[in-house]
Amino acid sequence: MQANPTVQVRDLWMSFPGKRSGEQVHVLERINFEVRQGEFVCIVGPSGCGKSTLLNIIGGFLRGSRGDVMVEGQPVAGPDPRRIFVFQENGVFPWLTVTENIGFGLLKKSEPERAKIVAHYIEMVGLNGFERAYPRELSGGMKQRVEIARALAANPDIIYMDEPFGALDFITRLKMRADLVRIWQSEKKTILFVTHDIEEAVQLSDRVLVMSKRPATIQTIVSIDLPRPRDLDSAGYLETRDRIFSAMGMSLRIGENEKEALPISAQQPV
Amino acid sequence: MTGKLAWTKIALPLGVAALLLLAWDAAVRVSGSDIFPRPHEVLRGxxxxxxQGLLLKYVVASLFRVTWGFTLAVLIGVPFGLFLGWYGWAFQAFNPMIQMLRPISPIAWIPVAILWFKVTDKAPIFLIFLASVFPIAVSAIAAVQNMQPVYLRAARNFGLTQLQLFRRVILPATLPQIITGIRIALGVAWLVVVAAEMIAVNSGLGYLIIDARNAGKRYDLVVAGMVMIGLIGLVLDLLVRQLEKFDEVRWGYANR
Known part of the structure; x- marks a missing residue:
């Protein structure tokens, strides 16, 4: 079972109608990849390249223009409670308490069973003492924890995460990443995680899909076989990170021209 | 610090009220008018x-009409507005008609109301309904249309049925804005009941004002009626504001 692909994307294309009539904006081209069960895969790419679009197609919120997306052997027909999406803009319901939010997907369970599951995940994401708090009383990081707990409580096979830590500050982000890896290790879910932050991808995942600029293709797939917990100073970590940076055509030396940068003579006068 | 703030919160408005009363009194004395009442004459009124038991009777009559007209407007305006906000085709079909009917002042409907309902309570109730149903429906429409898409997407992800989606997401997500619409509508309803009672019926605060003027130029009673209308309007608004303090809707109002 372990090696079976749970998500299969085959020759996926996506284009939107553009601003002018008849015009098509090509967002995704020829996307092919698979995610194995229990794997933690990150999708990185420049802002606006279409990585969120890709995740939304896999999640069933959008439809691709061409190609197949199969999850657990079935073509994706729409959103499904067996695969929960964690949104960048935080989808925690502001009219419900922490407890009610986390139990949102558990309506079919009996009251005591629901309470047990909710208590378990409140503990797991470290929100003890905030059970009856409303989201407006929580920090950004805590709200994101509520959403992750809500996703886990529904016991999905796969969790899709669309830049879930994008709006958090640096320290909170580091902490959230460590917690997410710990939770992933204990819950054994498949996670597909979109980010524009290369460091984040290297810290979290088993494999990184590197996407190009629009129209996005998968430029390269980098396997990260660094042991966990990951040492952010180790040669292996730095080497992997740099490999992805250079795959995206970026220099790590501030002040140096990017590889794709125009020659000085062709640039706009200051 | 907070103690001082609370003190000024009461003292400053009272000061302004006192100044206004003094200015009013002075203006009447300077003009030498023997028709327009001085503040203490209004109090006596x-x-x-x-x-005479008239005040309670008229206040109850006015509130009775507002309660009926306004309740009907909420019962019809909220579901209708939610429906139009959710279904784009319904919005396209009904919105032009709503926008055309909405600017017609309820006062303009008075002759029609009398024609249909004679001089009964139904006429002002109908007018209050007309005045308050539009702000309520329009705020419910906007509330649905402005809903954060992420809430709907999350709800769809959890596999909710249409009914669950409505009860667990759409209704709570739109409630804060609907309550704001209800507050505006109640204010308008209170404005309209007075106008309606001046023409369409023989009781209520509006009737009190027009009757006091027609039967003996009792301007002390006219102004007394006005003061009562203002005070009751204030109390009504304070009551509706309490709705905005519930935990389920407080998120919808910034910095409160």
């Missing part, structure tokens, strides 16, 4: 109305 209010006391006289209370003693």
């Amino acid at each position: 209010i006391i006289q109305l209370i003693e």
Whole structure:
């Protein structure tokens, strides 16, 4: 079972109608990849390249223009409670308490069973003492924890995460990443995680899909076989990170021209 | 610090009220008018109305009409607005008609209301309904249309049925804005009941004002009626504001 692909994307294309009539904006081209069960895969790419679009197609919120997306052997027909999406803009319901939010997907369970599951995940994401708090009383990081707990409580096979830590500050982000890896290790879910932050991808995942600029293709797939917990100073970590940076055509030396940068003579006068 | 703030919160408005009363009194004396009442004469008028039992009777009559017209407007306006906000085709079909009917002042409907309902309570109730149903429906439409898409997407992800989606997401997500619409509508309803009672019926605060003027130029009673209308309007608004303090809707109002 372990090696079976749970998500299969085959020759996926996506284009939107553009601003002018008849015009098509090509967002995704020829996307092919698979995610194995229990794997933690990150999708990185420049802002606006279409990585969120890709995740939304896999999640069933959008439809691709061409190609197949199969999850657990079935073509994706729409959103499904067996695969929960964690949104960048935080989808925690502001009219419900922490407890009610986390139990949102558990309506079919009996009251005591629901309470047990909710208590378990409140503990797991470290929100003890905030059970009856409303989201407006929580920090950004805590709200994101509520959403992750809500996703886990529904016991999905796969969790899709669309830049879930994008709006958090640096320290909170580091902490959230460590917690997410710990939770992933204990819950054994498949996670597909979109980010524009290369460091984040290297810290979290088993494999990184590197996407190009629009129209996005998968430029390269980098396997990260660094042991966990990951040492952010180790040669292996730095080497992997740099490999992805250079795959995206970026220099790590501030002040140096990017590889794709125009020659000085062709640039706009200051 | 907070103690001082609370003190000024009461003292400053009272000061302004006192200044206004003094200015009013001075203006009447300087002009030498023997028709327009001085503040203490208005107070005497209010006391006289209370003693005759008229004030309570008229206040109850006005509130009765507002309660009926307004309740009907909420019962019809909220579901109708939610429906139009959710279904784009319904919005396209009905919105032009709503926008055309909405600017017609309820006062303009008075002759029609009398024609249909004669001089009964139904006429002002109908007018109050007309005045308040539009702000309520329009705020419910906007509330649905402005809903954060992420809430709907999350709800769809959890596999909710249409009914669950409505009860667990759409209704709570739109409630804060609907309550704001209800507050505006109640204010308008209170404005309209007075106008309607001046023409369409023989009781209520509006009737009190027009009757006091027509039967003997009792301007002390006219102003007494005005003061009562203002005070009751204030109390009504304070009551509706309490709705905005519930935990389920407080998120919808910034910095409160």
